[in-house]
Amino acid sequence: MLRRCVTEMSENYTMQDLVRVKVVSDYDQMSDVASELVIGLLKQRPQSVIGFATGGTPVGLYKRLVSAYERRDIDFSQVTTFNLDEYLGLERSNPNSYCYYMYENLFSLVNVRHENVFIPDGMSQSPERACEEYENAILHAGGIDLQILGIGSNGHIGFNEPGTAFGCSTHIVALADETVKANARFFDSDELVPRHAISMGIKSIMRARQIVHSRPKKAHAMARALPH
Numbered sequence: 001m002l003r004r005c006v007t008e009m010s011e012n013y014t015m016q017d018l019v020r021v022k023v024v025s026d027y028d029q030m031s032d033v034a035s036e037l038v039i040g041l042l043k044q045r046p047q048s049v050i051g052f053a054t055g056g057t058p059v060g061l062y063k064r065l066v067s068a069y070e071r072r073d074i075d076f077s078q079v080t081t082f083n084l085d086e087y088l089g090l091e092r093s094n095p096n097s098y099c100y101y102m103y104e105n106l107f108s109l110v111n112v113r114h115e116n117v118f119i120p121d122g123m124s125q126s127p128e129r130a131c132e133e134y135e136n137a138i139l140h141a142g143g144i145d146l147q148i149l150g151i152g153s154n155g156h157i158g159f160n161e162p163g164t165a166f167g168c169s170t171h172i173v174a175l176a177d178e179t180v181k182a183n184a185r186f187f188d189s190d191e192l193v194p195r196h197a198i199s200m201g202i203k204s205i206m207r208a209r210q211i212v213h214s215r216p217k218k219a220h221a222m223a224r225a226l227p228h
């Protein structure tokens with residue numbers, strides 16, 4: 001049974017070849033495996049482009065990256081980062097924004113250059129244009145070398161809810177009720193949870209050269225996402 005799993009994906013292989021599943025015993029071990037992949041990549045290619053995710057899943061990974069940085073094992077000075085998604089209508093300084101989360105859990109704790117940090121602008125006056133510019137910025141950076149992913153209980157990745165077209169690049173999404181409910185735990189009341197977000201699309205995510213996809217306690221969603 002898949003209790004915890006980490007999968008890696010890359011291009012240039014058939015679907016069966018390109019997904020590797022690793023079942024581990026607990027959250028710490030899952031975070032160890034994910035951090036080994038990221039640390040290995042950063043050592044090999046210090047100018048890597050990394051796609052980051054928010055939520056509970058990658059917190060252990062980020063702690064390990066901060067420790068590796070403090071041990072001087074890795075350096076973020078040449079790294080470029082792209083985040084998967086951001087709520088529409090939340091200031092970056094709002095503790096529930098994904099920008100705030102990333103600075104609190106990782107970016108303020110390592111030497112990443114702020115000009116190399118890309119997070120969709122949830123306060124843009126022109127969200128459609130912000131989506132287009134975000135997608136262009138990913139392409140301009142040479143694409144994402146490694147994308148970190150979690151999975152929602154309804155199977156969403158980023159904020160791509162079930163049924164999202166595979167050909168979607170960065171776009172504006174209406175959050176499913178299930179997602180709003182799941183995220184309400186972080187807000188003072190359900191009414192404060194934004195109903196819309198900007199999210200990288202499935203196409204943007206699948207263009208990443210490697211994906212680390214992990215989630216404890218959502219084996220049902222993960223199992224359905226894997227090729228049979």
Ligand code: PGA
Nearest residue numbers: 054055056057150151152
């Ligand atoms: P989680 O969220 O990491 O907090 O489980 C993942 C998601 O909903 O995409």
